[in-house]
Amino acid sequence: MAEQADPPAQQPGWLGWALALPFKIAAVLAVSILTSIVIEWIGIYCGWWAESGAHHAASNLDTALGWIDTQFTRSLIVAQPVALARTLIGGIYQGAFVSTGITDWLASSAADGGAWGTIAIYGHAAVDVTLLVLVRVVILVLTSPLFVMAAAVAVVDGLVRRDLRRFGAGRESAFVYHYAKRLTGPVFITGWLVYLSIPFSMPPNAFLLPCAALFGVLISIAVGAFKKYL
Numbered sequence: 001m002a003e004q005a006d007p008p009a010q011q012p013g014w015l016g017w018a019l020a021l022p023f024k025i026a027a028v029l030a031v032s033i034l035t036s037i038v039i040e041w042i043g044i045y046c047g048w049w050a051e052s053g054a055h056h057a058a059s060n061l062d063t064a065l066g067w068i069d070t071q072f073t074r075s076l077i078v079a080q081p082v083a084l085a086r087t088l089i090g091g092i093y094q095g096a097f098v099s100t101g102i103t104d105w106l107a108s109s110a111a112d113g114g115a116w117g118t119i120a121i122y123g124h125a126a127v128d129v130t131l132l133v134l135v136r137v138v139i140l141v142l143t144s145p146l147f148v149m150a151a152a153v154a155v156v157d158g159l160v161r162r163d164l165r166r167f168g169a170g171r172e173s174a175f176v177y178h179y180a181k182r183l184t185g186p187v188f189i190t191g192w193l194v195y196l197s198i199p200f201s202m203p204p205n206a207f208l209l210p211c212a213a214l215f216g217v218l219i220s221i222a223v224g225a226f227k228k229y230l
Helices: 014-046 055-071 081-098 102-112 114-142 144-167 174-197 204-224
Strands: none
Touching: 014 055, 014 114, 014 174, 055 081, 055 114, 055 204, 081 102, 081 114, 102 114, 114 144, 114 174, 114 204, 144 204, 174 204
C-alpha cells in the first residue's frame, strides 16, 4: 500500500503574523543588546577602543543622543521627537538602573577598585550599551516612514513593470519572484540587527538610506515578477 502523503503545512495567516510580531521584535531587541554588550566587553578586554574602560560606550551613547537632537527635530510620527526620545530613554534608565540600585552598586564597586572595580567598568559599559541600543531603536522608529515610502514607491514601480510585461508578452519567472520575496524579510531584519549592534558611532542616514533602498529594490523585483494572471 502506498504511503499516504503528509498534508502541506499551513502558512500562518495575518492574525498569527500580527500576534507573533511583538515577540519577534522583542527577540531582535534582546539579540541586539546581548550582541552589543559582548562586542563591547571583548573590545574593552582586547583594547580595541581608543577610549579606556567604559568611556567608549559612553561616548557612543552621547553621539547617538546628539544625532537625535540635530537630525530628528521633525517627525511624521510624533510632534516633538527630541523631547519624547529623551523622556523615554531617561525613564528607562531611571526605572531599570537607578531605581533598582544598579548604578549605586556600580559606583560603590568602582570606588573599591580591584576586581570589583573591573566588574564595575564592564557593568557601566553594559548599561551604556543597552541605552545606546534603545536610542537606536528610537531612531529606527523615527525613520520608519522612510521604509514605508520606499516600499510604496517600489510597489508602484513593480506594478508598472508587471503590466508592461503582461501586455508586452514578457517572460515570467517564478524563481525571481520567490527568491526576491524570500530575501525581503531577512534583509529588513538583518539591516536593523546590524545597525543596532555596531560597536561604533555611525550617522543613521549613512546606514539606513542604503538599507531602505535595498529593501525597496527587492520589493520592486518581487512585485514586478509576480505572475501575470491571477
